[in-house]
Amino acid sequence: MxxxxxxxxxxxxxxxxxxxxxxxxxxxxxxxxxxxxxxxxxxxSPKVVAAVQAVLADGADALRLYPDPDASALKQAIATQQHVDASQVFVGNGSDEVLAHIFKAFFLQDQPILSPDISYSFYPVYSQFFGVNTKTVPLNEQFEVEVADYQQTNGGIIIANPNAPTSIALSLDKIEQLLQGNPDRVVVIDEAYVDFGAESAVALVNKYENLVVCQTTSKSRSLAGLRVGFAIAQPHLIAALEAVKNSFNSYPIDRFAIAAAVASFEDQxxxxxxxxxxxxxxxxxxxxxxxxxxxxxxxxxxxxxxxxxxxxxxxxxxxxxxxxxxxxxxxxxxxxxxxxxxxxxxxxxxxxxxxxxxxxx
Amino acid sequence: MxxxxxxxxxxxxxxxxxxxxxxxxxxxxxxxxxxxxxxxxxxxSPKVVAAVQAVLADGADALRLYPDPDASALKQAIATQQHVDASQVFVGNGSDEVLAHIFKAFFLQDQPILSPDISYSFYPVYSQFFGVNTKTVPLNEQFEVEVADYQQTNGGIIIANPNAPTSIALSLDKIEQLLQGNPDRVVVIDEAYVDFGAESAVALVNKYENLVVCQTTSKSRSLAGLRVGFAIAQPHLIAALEAVKNSFNSYPIDRFAIAAAVASFEDQxxxxxxxxxxxxxxxxxxxxxxxxxxxxxxxxxxxxxxxxxxxxxxxxxxxxxxxxxxxxxxxxxxxxxxxxxxxxxxxxxxxxxxxxxxxxx
Missing domain, CATH: 3.90.1150.10 (Aspartate Aminotransferase, domain 1)
Structure with missing residues (x-):
């Protein structure tokens, strides 16, 4: 207009x-x-339908009440499926909201964050929104991430794995090189598409205090219509995300979304x-x-x-x-x-x- | 921790x-x-149950797909019920998210925004989160808003009407004084509780280009569990909210929430x-x-x-x-x-x- x-x-x-x-x-x-x-x-999963039906019991009387602001049941279901503790799980209104909170929580540093030149096009939008200084690092000629190129002063790193729109995955070895090479900065691995054959960095969360892994229910769990994303990291990083979330919106995940996502995680x-x-x-x-x-x-x-x-x-x-x-x-x-x-x-x-x-x- | x-x-x-x-x-x-x-x-409303059942048809196949990022059906249902045009409606993940976007969209000005000393305690949290300079204006001895006290340089005004936690309402006459006295600043009237007997400032939206009215489905529509809030304003203000929303999260309202809220607005x-x-x-x-x-x-x-x-x-x-x-x-x-x-x-x-x-x- x-x-x-x-x-x-x-x-x-x-x-x-x-x-x-x-x-x-x-x-x-x-x-x-x-x-x-x-x-x-x-x-x-068909179990999703049953879970939502349960919320509708008694004329949907449950909708009168606010959802659990911490979505504890959902965090527990994710933790069980991902083999981590519930204190290592953060949930949000789609992984887009989780990523937004990640930019605010970790990337407002003096040095620029690093991200591939070809990647999810929401990253530069978040940077502008929050005032995060950002530097793009070119993928190589085969459109692969060259981890050696990330050995430079930075305020954090965010990489999609598999990368989008290239579809190419990075090995856990390479991700460990990134984590070890940047011990004082948060390294975010955005795993929206990881369940279709790549290796998840969730396996590294207990080993690296600077790792945040972000995932979504929109792709591999067929719940794009629902808006549930999550991050997995050590509790001192989850606490930063909670501080941001609770300064923005106390109840981002509604009762249907909590129930449906829990059912999905329980149907492995x-x-x-x-x-x-x-x-x-x-x-x-x-x-x-x-x-x-x-x-x-x-x-x-x-x-x-x-x-x-x-x-x-x-x-x-x-x-x-x-x-x-x-x-x-x-x-x-x-x-x-x-x-x-x-x-x-x-x-x-x-x-x-x-x-x-x-x-x- | x-x-x-x-x-x-x-x-x-x-x-x-x-x-x-x-x-x-x-x-x-x-x-x-x-x-x-x-x-x-x-x-x-019982119609909410039927609307959610419809989303569950075909094994909830609809959940595979992202919701409408503009939630057009919901905007139209709200517009019809509020007697405004759909271009005057903004929707968000609860009125808390709508308020957060309002702070970012309008209140990052050189002068401080004004708000009552006793009001919704999320306002100062948003101010801190977005770096909005804020000045509180004391309610009078009867806990009423004195509109004359808002005749001072400011970067915007936000008032809850009825105010929370005081429960006291402000008349539309007084709100018009605020709007006329601050023609170059956005005046936000947060009407979370308006449907229980106060006068809504939505009636003033076509008259004042600086008015934003915020409402929620959580209280009068018994949908706290659902997370749907909205703002009503002239299109040049709605456009600012859309720019902010689309820099933060493309799809904040899930398919269940859209369907259920539409059904609620249709059951007047x-x-x-x-x-x-x-x-x-x-x-x-x-x-x-x-x-x-x-x-x-x-x-x-x-x-x-x-x-x-x-x-x-x-x-x-x-x-x-x-x-x-x-x-x-x-x-x-x-x-x-x-x-x-x-x-x-x-x-x-x-x-x-x-x-x-x-x-x-």
Whole structure:
């Protein structure tokens, strides 16, 4: 909208400069194949439905009351599943809120934080929002994180693993090098996509007092509609996140979200089975796209990052859209010849491949 | 917990200084009468249950997908009920999150914002969190807002109406004086409790380009467990809130919360009937407490603020607790001889009055 200078006087000066994050679009079109926001193609655990039904008992009388501000039951369920203590768990309204609190809690330092030049595009938005000084470190030519490049003065480090939108994972060995090389700064590993084949740094939390691992229920647990993210770290770091959260919003997680997420964490068999299904679908999709000429980066996520040597990526995205298939295209330096494609079901992936083969390529 | 100086080096320096908000306790004790957090004693509209059931269809398959980041359906439902345009509505994860965004969007000015000395105790927490310079303006001897006292240089004004914990309402005439006297600053009227008998400033939104009204579904709509708050203002102010929200968290309101809140706003008859029930219970409670010697401030909220000339308020709170009844006591200057008591059902209020009469006074 158009806002006059006269009207702009009401805004805080620093807010006039913000460049907000733009999420992947959520269009409401019939028969659309939506491979643009890395949602899971399978529904959540059936136990989620039962848990929400329980909240609705007695005419949803429970909704009268505030939820537990500490979401203790949820922290305990996460702790059990992750083999940590509940005092090592922080929860928030989606991992986006958890990441926002992380920036405020740890990254307001004199030195700039370090982050890859190609990564989750919300990171620079948080930096601007909180006034965090930030320096990007280029990925290498293969789009991999070079941990040696992070051996420089910094106010903290944040790396997505697997990285987005590249899909490439970093090994725990490399993460340990980062942690050991920066003992006085917090190193954040953002593991939104870790459950699709990468190694989780949660295994390192008890060993490193400077490690924060962030995860979400939106991808591997099929709960994007619910908004539950979490961080795992030693208690002295969790305490900083709690101080920030309790200075911002006492009750960020509602009664439905707590109940549903607890049920999801308690159904480990369903979780493991469906993560493996997505991995299997991914490997088939990579093979199929390769066979029609795409070059696909090695993915440990529920999406792939692919380029076609003979076709412009932006044009491919437009042509796919005309056929009712949406993928994500970033018109940015270094990656403007790539498409980020969410892994769908076997049938969905087949539709994508057939459409490419028969109507576009 | 104890955090060593060594561990504290990881925290952002400004976060080490935060003094977070402390919400009213949520104990899990059998047969407890909880009159401490101003929750509604009646369940939400039955239509809420049906709306949530609809989200659970197909094994809750809808939860796979992110919610609408703009929550357009919810904005439209609020707009219809409030007789404004959807472009004049902002929604957030409880009115606490909406208030936090308001502080960031409008109050980072050179001059201090003004707020009553006795008011919602989250306001100074937001100020510290965002670095907002704040000046408190004393309520008069009757605990009323004196609008003439706000005629001084400021960076914005925030007033709760009815005020909390005093329960006293300000008339729209007085609010218009505030708006007219501060044409270059945003005036925020926080109406968490307005539906229990006060006049809403939403009626003034089209007339004043500097007015922001904040409301919640937690009290009058019995949806504290859900976390949905909203602000109403002209579109040039809503745009500032959207810029802040989209720099912090794209999807703050989950699918259950959107569906349930929409259903609540669409059931105006249930809403009106149950607000009146609470008002009727309040008037009976005030009469009963007055008859056992309390002095009760004139309340337009779903709570009352009461003092007993012969009994120490802190001691009364302790004695009530020993009888399984929790009320809120603030050990703060000017109000440390008052109790804030949530209005319950007829039966709950009777238990409170009987306990006071027969076992404490």
């Amino acid at each position: 158009n806002i006059s200078n006269q009207q702009m006087r009401f805004w805080s000066p620093e807010v006039r400069e913000l460049e907000p994050y733009v999420p992947g679009e959520q269009p409401k079109i019939q028969n659309l194949l939506k491979l643009n926001t890395n949602e899971n193609p399978y529904p959540p 068999a369903y979780f493991a089975e469906h993560c493996q299904k997505v991995i299997d679908c991914r490997e088939q999709l990579v093979a199929d796209l390769t066979s029609v000429g795409f070059k696909v980066l090695p993915s440990k996520a529920n999406f792939i990052f692919a380029t076609h040597p003979e076709r412009d990526a932006g044009e491919l995205a437009t042509e796919l859209r005309a056929q009712g298939i949406i993928v994500r295209y970033f018109n940015k330096p270094r990656i403007n010849q790539y498409l980020r494609i969410t892994v769908g079901t076997t049938e969905q992936n087949q539709r994508l491949v057939d459409t490419l083969k028969n109507q576009i390529l | 104890n955090i060593s100086n060594q561990q504290m080096r990881f925290w952002s320096p400004e976060v080490r200084e935060l003094e977070p908000y402390v919400p009213g306790e949520q104990p899990k004790i059998q047969n407890l009468l909880k009159l401490n957090t101003n929750e509604n004693p009646y369940p939400p 008859a249930y809403f009106a009937e149950h607000c009146q029930k609470v008002i009727d219970c309040r008037e009976q409670l005030v009469a009963d407490l007055t008859s056992v010697g309390f002095k009760v401030l004139p309340s337009k909220a779903n709570f009352i603020f009461a003092t007993h000339p012969e009994r120490d308020a802190g001691e009364l709170a302790t004695e009530l607790r020993a009888q399984g009844i929790i009320v809120r006591y603030f050990n703060k200057p000017r109000i440390n001889q008052y109790l804030r008591i949530t209005v319950g059902t007829t039966e709950q209020n009777q238990r409170l009055v009987d306990t006071l009469k027969n076992q404490i006074l």
